[in-house]
Every structure is written in structure tokens, then in C-alpha cells.
Amino acid sequence: MDKNILGNNIVVQVGILVNDIEKSTQEFADFLGMENPGWEITATRDKAETEYMGKPSDARAKLAFFKVGGQLSIELIEPDKEPSTWRADLDKYGECVHHLAFNIQGMKEKIAVLEANGMKLLQKGEYTGGRYAYIDAKETLKTVIELLEND
């Protein structure tokens, strides 16, 4: 494997798939002793430009975030039924940890190098102020990783 592909080794997010964002957000808030942060929903396809396995997808997800360290957040994810890595893994594995996220710069180049190293792009999309990509790193890193590029 090429070394230091991301140019960054700080994990900023643990993403967790859930079936019921309302219920899980309250339970995490109670457990962590934090305010319920509420949830938001990802943008529609025209804005998010969501692609899953190389094809446009209408997939959206409800998201809730908890700060659990200086740089680290837990992200709860309740996906809808449209094709996505979230839905595929929730159907395959049930509710569980889905990904670890890293901040990067240069999304296209990073994806190209990861793919050259056998780590395939699963899904990508845009959000306000940046973009994300999910990479299948199950074989080497035993999980999906998410790249986050904030402008």
C-alpha cells in the first residue's frame, strides 16, 4: 500500500447506522449526558449530487451529531430505502458502526490514489461547504472510511 495516502491521520468521526434517528438520538444524548442535538436530513439529489456505485441515487439520510472529543464526533445515520452504502450496510449488518472519517484536501486525487491501492469508491456527494466520499477499506482497515473535504 502507498504510505500516508490521506496526508492526515486524525479520525474526526465515527459513523453509526440506526433504524430510528429520533429514538437513538435521545438515547445517545441520555447516555452521554448531553442535550439532544436534534437531527437534520441530507439534501435532495439535485443539490447533493449523490452517486452510489457509480450511478446517481436519490438516497438521503437523517443525521445527528455528538461531540465526543476535541476533534471527534459520533454521527448517527438513519438512511432511507434508496440505494446507498448506508442502506446496504444496514440491511447486511444491522445497526452498527459504519465508518471512520478523515478530513482531506483534493478529493479527486485522493479517491484516485485510494482506488489505485484497491480501496474502491462506494458513494460520494456534496453538502453545504464541502463534499464527502465513502471508500470501501474493509479488506485493509476493516471498515468503510469517509473522506471529508471542507472548502
Place this chain on the structure above:
Amino acid sequence: MDKNILGNNIVVQVGILVNDIEKSTQEFADFLGMENPGWEITATRDKAETEYMGKPSDARAKLAFFKVGGQLSIELIEPDKEPSTWRADLDKYGECVHHLAFNIQGMKEKIAVLEANGMKLLQKGEYTGGRYAYIDAKETLKTVIELLEND
């Protein structure tokens, strides 16, 4: 659920089950752009006082640690074949994220409150300078959590 059971909401560890600690430690080191930290093995039962599902167990694991944030480490875990939450989950789910860890004080009291809240003790043991407990929080938090008490 009782609120703020741990009195702490900082995640200090993401534990990942692997089949081959040598191979995975090198792959994580390469990916993260870090030195290979090597691995260590947990103590034998007489020192570790390992219990799994309420019974003494000879289980041991090879561990490797990577600092991936101010307070956060990734812990790779290659368990042996003896009964443990590591072995059970590796057999059931394959290589994957196993737990999120939190530092706590007052291990017995914390375990009692967690159990009163439906989160069952899976495994516990001692290490030099402290002790750990794994708790089944799959139903509420969608993962195993680990309590770490350092003296």
C-alpha cells in the same frame, strides 16, 4: 435510561477486531503514515483475572495502538481461540469495529448502573495500572462499549 451514567462523554478508543495483527498493524501504519508501533499481548489469566460471561477465561489478545487524535486511539485486537467478546464477535461478524471506549472512575458502581439500565457486562479484566470492562450496549448504542479505569 439513566442520564450521564459514565460521567464522561469522551471517546478514547475505537477497537477493531483483526485476524492477523502483524499484517493489519503494518497496513494501518502505512495507511496512517505512522511508524509501525508493534504489538503486545494481554496478560495470562492469573494476572489479568479475565472473566467472560461471568466465568474465568484463558482468553488473551494481541493488541496494537495508533494515536489518531488528541485523546483518541485505534486499538487493533487479534484474539486467541479462548472464550471472549473479541472471539465471539470476530466469529460472528468477521473483522470489524468492536467497541468504543471511555475512561471512567469507580468500575463496580458503573457496571452496576449500566446493568440496571439493561447494558450487560460481557467481559472484564485487569491490566498493569488499571482494569477494563466490556459492556453490551448493542441495543441502545449499536456497539460494545469498553470502560477503562486507570489508577
